Amino acid sequence: MGNLHLVTIAIIAANVIISYKGFGDYNFFEKYKFQVGPIQRGEKLRMFSSGFLHADTQHLLFNMLTLYFFADVVIQLLSPFYFLVIYLGSLFLGSALSFYFHRNEYHYSAVGASGAVTGILYSAILLQPDMSLYMFFIPIPIPAYIFGIAYLLYTIYGMKSRIGNIGHDAHFGGAIGGFAITLILSPWLFQTNLLMIGLLALPIVLLFILKKMGKI
Known part of the structure; x- marks a missing residue:
C-alpha cells in the first residue's frame, strides 16, 4: 500500500474521534445513533451521524481496516471526490x-x-474485479467478484435469519449504494x-424478489 490519501485519512480520523x-x-451516543423512533420524529441527521459511531474498538478497527485496504482502488480509478460521494451515498x-x-x-x-465501507468495497470490486482478496481463515486468494457475490448471499441469509447482533440490511444497502453510484459515475464500465x-x-x-414474496 502506498501513502493514504488525505480524504481517507480524514474519514478515518472522523470515525475515530x-x-x-x-x-x-x-448521551452523545444516544443522541446520534440510528434509531427508528427518533428518525420518524424528524431526527434525520441520525441517518448519517450513526455511520461515524461504533459499538466498541474492535468494531471500529474492523471497519477502518477494510476501508484502508479498498479506499485507494476507488480513489485511483475514479477520484477523491467520487470516492467521497460513494462513501456518503452508501452510508x-x-x-x-x-429504516x-x-x-x-x-x-x-x-x-x-x-x-x-461495504459500499467502497463493492465499488472497488466493480472497478477491479480481477483483484484477489486474502481472508484470515482461507489460505488461498479469492477472486474479488466471488467474494462479493458470496458476501451478499450471506447477508441475505443474515437478514432472513436475523443472525448475530449485526446490521445485515445496512451492509446490503451500502453494497447497493456502492454498486449503483459507481455505475452512475463510471458508465464506461458497461462497455468493459x-x-x-x-x-x-x-x-x-x-433480495428484492424475496422481499416481494414476503420471505424477508
Whole structure:
C-alpha cells in the first residue's frame, strides 16, 4: 500500500474521534445513533451521524481496516471526490434500507460505518474485479467478484435469519449504494465489465424478489 490519501485519512480520523467520543459519553451516543423512533420524529441527521459511531474498538478497527485496504482502488480509478460521494451515498443507502426493513420497530437501533465501507468495497470490486482478496481463515486468494457475490448471499441469509447482533440490511444497502453510484459515475464500465455487472447484480435482484414474496 502506498501513502493514504488525505480524504481517507480524514474519514478515518472522523470515525475515530466521533466513535471515541461516543464510547465515553452515553448521551452523545444516544443522541446520534440510528434509531427508528427518533428518525420518524424528524431526527434525520441520525441517518448519517450513526455511520461515524461504533459499538466498541474492535468494531471500529474492523471497519477502518477494510476501508484502508479498498479506499485507494476507488480513489485511483475514479477520484477523491467520487470516492467521497460513494462513501456518503452508501452510508445513507445503508441507513435507508435499515429504516425500510425496521420501520415498524420503534426501538430498533444501530451504529457503524459498515454500510459506507461495504459500499467502497463493492465499488472497488466493480472497478477491479480481477483483484484477489486474502481472508484470515482461507489460505488461498479469492477472486474479488466471488467474494462479493458470496458476501451478499450471506447477508441475505443474515437478514432472513436475523443472525448475530449485526446490521445485515445496512451492509446490503451500502453494497447497493456502492454498486449503483459507481455505475452512475463510471458508465464506461458497461462497455468493459458488463458480465461482472450482471453477476454482482444477481444477489441484489434476489433480495428484492424475496422481499416481494414476503420471505424477508
